[in-house]
Amino acid sequence: MLNKHIRKVAVLGSGLMGTGIAAQLAGCGLEVLLLDILPNDLAENEAQKPAARNRIAATSLQTALKAKPAPFYDTKFAARITVGNFEDDFSKIKDYDWIVEVVVERLDIKKQVFEKVEKYRSKGSLVTSNTSGIPIHMMAEGRSEDFKKHFCGTHFFNPVRYMRLLEVIPTPDTDPEVTAFFMHYGDVILGKQTVLCKDTPAFIANRVGVYAMAKIYQLTQEIGLSIDTVDALTGPAVGRPKTGTFRLGDLVGMDTAVHVINGMRENCPNDEQIGTFGIPKYLQFLIDNKFLGNKTGQGFYKKTAEKDAKGRPVILSLNLDTLEYGAPQKEKLPIIDTLKQIEELPRRIKAVFKGDDKGAQLLQRAHLGLFAYVSNRVPEISDTAYAIDDAIRAGFAWEAGLPSLTRLCPAANPLSCSIHSVPTNRSTPMPNAPCTTSATACCASNSTPK
Numbered sequence: 001m002l003n004k005h006i007r008k009v010a011v012l013g014s015g016l017m018g019t020g021i022a023a024q025l026a027g028c029g030l031e032v033l034l035l036d037i038l039p040n041d042l043a044e045n046e047a048q049k050p051a052a053r054n055r056i057a058a059t060s061l062q063t064a065l066k067a068k069p070a071p072f073y074d075t076k077f078a079a080r081i082t083v084g085n086f087e088d089d090f091s092k093i094k095d096y097d098w099i100v101e102v103v104v105e106r107l108d109i110k111k112q113v114f115e116k117v118e119k120y121r122s123k124g125s126l127v128t129s130n131t132s133g134i135p136i137h138m139m140a141e142g143r144s145e146d147f148k149k150h151f152c153g154t155h156f157f158n159p160v161r162y163m164r165l166l167e168v169i170p171t172p173d174t175d176p177e178v179t180a181f182f183m184h185y186g187d188v189i190l191g192k193q194t195v196l197c198k199d200t201p202a203f204i205a206n207r208v209g210v211y212a213m214a215k216i217y218q219l220t221q222e223i224g225l226s227i228d229t230v231d232a233l234t235g236p237a238v239g240r241p242k243t244g245t246f247r248l249g250d251l252v253g254m255d256t257a258v259h260v261i262n263g264m265r266e267n268c269p270n271d272e273q274i275g276t277f278g279i280p281k282y283l284q285f286l287i288d289n290k291f292l293g294n295k296t297g298q299g300f301y302k303k304t305a306e307k308d309a310k311g312r313p314v315i316l317s318l319n320l321d322t323l324e325y326g327a328p329q330k331e332k333l334p335i336i337d338t339l340k341q342i343e344e345l346p347r348r349i350k351a352v353f354k355g356d357d358k359g360a361q362l363l364q365r366a367h368l369g370l371f372a373y374v375s376n377r378v379p380e381i382s383d384t385a386y387a388i389d390d391a392i393r394a395g396f397a398w399e400a401g402l403p404s405l406t407r408l409c410p411a412a413n414p415l416s417c418s419i420h421s422v423p424t425n426r427s428t429p430m431p432n433a434p435c436t437t438s439a440t441a442c443c444a445s446n447s448t449p450k
């Protein structure tokens with residue numbers, strides 16, 4: 001393995017993820033240079049002032065210091081971060097051991113950034129991208145041999161300090177020693193669960209997680225439920241985080257989610273479920289109005305200045321049909337009450353498959369569609385079921401991984417999906433038996449299997 005000691009890291013891009021990564025790496029003892037673009041509204045009298053020119057990165061850092069959940073374990077670690085801008089400070093990366101790109105999810109922009117990185121980096125320095133879904137080899141096109149050898153994907157999850165997953169994605173040109181280094185470094189120094197991924201669009205966790213999200217978006221409108229109800233159904237009730245599905249969309253950011261969905265549509269022509277990744281009208285409405293989620297103050301949910309009886313801000317929810325915000329609408333569904341009364345996840349999942357109201361139908365169809373989808377992704381995105389399991393649990397904080405969930409679903413049990421034949425040895429590849437069962441039929445036809 002590469003014998004490298006990383007002391008200094010340059011983080012390019014100080015948005016949501018850039019500041020999260022900078023805070024995490026500063027917390028691990030690294031000296032961090034956090035750069036961003038020049039503000040496009042610089043006044044004439046500010047044009048030469050460093051404080052004004054560094055405003056984007058400096059403001060992002062100040063926001064991170066107040067953010068919840070806190071990106072910093074201790075705000076004192078922020079002293080290890082120096083802010084700057086792409087025009088005045090880019091050349092400093094020559095002294096940095098690791099350069100992490102975290103700019104907006106656009107291949108053209110990322111390629112421009114890497115061209116500049118090539119110009120200033122020192123040979124042998126490590127360069128990685130935090131892209132959510134752009135194939136890593138595409139970003140390295142046109143770069144030198146030394147760059148390509150030291151380049152791979154290091155995909156952190158949001159919020160960086162709290163989500164344990166770090167996907168490491170080499171290209172065919174990445175030096176295997178660099179890959180091995182990041183797998184070890186991410187685990188031992190950064191405290192992450194590292195998962196080695198193939199360079200397929202959206203890698204492992206997002207390919208599966210975004211499918212799961214897009215499927216639930218589709219089912220919500222088709223079955224006719226409110227976003228509040230679906231968030232109640234798809235959160236801790238089924239072993240997933242309390243953001244549920246739509247709040248997670250607000251957390252990730254609508255622009256990023258749409259870039260990932262579109263990237264999958266463009267780059268996965270042989271994906272049998274590609275149609276599910278369509279952009280619904282309501283998502284387009286949010287994008288068109290720049291209602292991008294938490295980062296712009298409104299998305300599926302909108303925080304108002306009003307306070308409720310307990311002094312908490314009143315939060316409105318988007319009606320997916322009328323595209324208007326209104327008071328939260330929680331449908332009264334027996335399955336929600338049933339799930340609340342059951343302690344253990346396995347019994348809750350079994351209860352889902354015994355339910356017959358609209359909420360149970362949504363969960364059944366979402367789960368069966370997911371099992372079929374994942375089953376058909378092996379060996380495309382991973383040779384082992386455990387990598388998918390690790391990625392989805394550490395990246396999306398699901399309580400149970402897919403193989404165990406599959407075994408719990410009575411409707412999925414007779415299936416011959418490859419996900420059922422999970423080898424006991426973590427390094428053993430999964431058999432490649434495409435799922436040709438009722439779960440596939442379920443996700444293809446959108447019918448509810450009985």
Ligand SMILES: NC(=O)c1ccc[n+]([C@@H]2O[C@H](COP(=O)([O-])OP(=O)(O)OC[C@H]3O[C@@H](n4cnc5c(N)ncnc54)[C@H](O)[C@@H]3O)[C@@H](O)[C@H]2O)c1
Nearest residue numbers: 013014015016017018102103104105130131132158252256
């Ligand atoms: N948001 C998430 O949950 C999440 C999770 C994992 C990975 N990512 C990935 O991390 C990257 C950044 O995402 P984010 O959520 O932090 O986005 P963001 O919108 O919060 O930040 C984007 C950054 O790009 C910079 N930028 C904008 N235009 C630019 C240009 N022309 N040249 C250079 N920089 C420019 C912005 O100033 C900002 O710092 C993306 O590749 C995204 O896919 C996001």
